Amino acid sequence: MSEATTTDLYEVTMAMSYLREGMTEPATFSLFVRDLPPERGFLVAAGAEAALDFLSGLHVTEEDVAAYAAALHRPERDLAPLLGLEFTGQVRAVPEGRIVLAGEPLLEVTAPLPEAQLVETYLLNQVNHRTVIASKAARCVLAAAGHPLVDFSLRRTHGPQAGFQAARLGALVGFAGTSNVEAATAEAIPAVGTMAHSYVEAFGSEEEAFRAFARAHPGPVTFLVDTYDTVAGARIAARVLRDLDGAARGTGSGVRLDSGDLGALAVRVRAVLDAAGLPEVGVIASGGLDEYSVDDLVRSGAPIDVYAVGTRVGVSADAPFLDSAYKMVEYAGRPVMKLSSAKVTAPGRKQVFRRPGCADVIGLAGEPPPDTAEPLLETVMRDGRRLAAPAPLAVSRDRFEADLAELPPAARRIRAPAAPRPVDSQRLSALADRIRHRIETHLPAPDLPDRAVGG
Structure with a gap:
């Protein structure tokens, strides 16, 4: 079996259904964090490189189809439409090491709907874990106030791969070394x-x-x-x-x-x-x-x-997970959104515009940036192929240090930080109002408990 089976079962059932129904138009999914964990004033984006590695190597094999069929208790012929599936789409992502805030897409995937759906679980897993650990380590760097920090976490992490990432991500945000011999050797981190x-x-x-x-x-x-x-x-x-x-x-x-x-x-x-x-x-x-x-x-x-x-x-003991989501925002050129209580999503492909002081604006992809703003999301994959090799750790560290210098002091506090809140652009707000109106005018009842379109 390949990593194509590293997914939740419902991703397989949906992808299979889409293929049977001929629903293969491009879909865009946005991966973001709804709210920051308690005692967090920011997050450090990480995991996009692992996501790209997975997507560029995705290929559903006969063994994978057999595994899907066994899990579903279905004959393999029912899962045959998935055989040979590869990722052929585009990815736009926030470069590793940049600081991000609640509600901002860390990455957006645009691909034929079955492909974009099947990869959800793996992408969430990689971005969640690495962003959590990088953000925790970054807070340690702030607390140390210039004193060197070293990573001693390997014996307690949730598996050796998690330990490797803890060492690597610590180095990304400024740790001076690690006790992890594998990570030290592979990533040129001083061993201590x-x-x-x-x-x-x-x-x-x-x-x-x-x-x-x-x-x-x-x-x-x-x-x-x-x-x-x-x-x-x-x-x-x-x-x-x-x-x-x-x-x-x-x-x-x-x-x-x-x-x-x-x-x-x-x-x-x-x-x-x-x-x-x-x-x-x-x-x-x-x-x-x-x-x-x-x-x-x-x-x-x-x-x-x-x-x-x-x-x-x-293990990021006080905040070991993120309230993250991977939600469809467009299908076949049609913006979509979810209206479930407390889980409303914004429609359309996005861009995050960073202004000085991390006064961010979430807008639509393609709209002009506000004055003095720079876009955070970059196109990193097209037609299923990476556009560049992974950035060296030193480059990611430079990104982190530059963004950290721009972060307001209240967001950098170790205790009771105040996280900046991004705002939506006028164009995004107007689109959300139009889509909401369209959905609500076609609902069969005014008070449905869970109203959603597009996932």
Whole structure:
């Protein structure tokens, strides 16, 4: 089977029905986030590259058809119209690393209706996960206020692929390194790591452990000092570090704190290192950190040089999902919209126009941009083929940093952020009013509980 089976069953049933009915005119679907999660002032767009990889390789095989048929308890001949289906359409997307707001399309897909429908689940999965993690990591960068951050999330993420993406997306928004060897190698991210408590426990004493580690690693080295008594461990580490020659010790050596009152312990450990004449040895903090705890430590003035974040960031613990949707906005040249209570969608192909300060306008594709505005959505695929190779991480990082600089301070707050709200253009509002009127005048009853057209 291929990735064409990585979909929800109802995508298959709808695509099959469309083909049987001859409904193969172009349809446009818009993928967007209805509302930001609590405590979020912005999102960082990610996942479009994975979506393009999937679309460019989509091909429904005989094995896929057999899987569809088995899932539906139908003979394979009923699913035969799907055999050989490929993606032949166009994709417009917000480039990875750009900041986006609620209601703004992250990507729009235009393709023959069965193709555009079948790919919904995969696209939502990729854009959702990666945007969630990139946005969480970006908040950590804000909280760290210039202190280096490193990713320690792999052991707690929801699978190795999720761990790879956490490392990659952290680097995209400015993390200095990752413990994930695969991601470090594949994405040219600096690899970082120290030792576990088990390493210290395996030796007769902390000093034996630290000296053995230094013999195995010519430097710089980082010693984990809280296996037993943190301050005593720092004194032992300082003694071992002082015995190393300058080249072996290096300016990148440090001690790591992984438990307890990190702020208070950092003060005491820093004092131990300074008293030993080791001002160049840094203090690294880890252990259940996220943007909230990093923000508290930075604001308290704790003498911590590097923050290692893991579990809470790798799974975006406080906001692990997005209220996202993939909705049809046009079919066969006809704008469509959904009128369900609290889930109204806007009709027509869109463009997002960014003005200074992220004062965004959501308009119709093709309408002229407002003054001083730039369009966010770019055409990245045509006729089922990518128009360019994926952008390097450094390019995506530059996009993120430029947008972050434009974001209002209230949206950058770690606690109680105020997210900017995009506005609809006059043309989009007028089209929505016309389509709503057309739908409502043809409804058989005035108070249907779930009124929808076009999905």
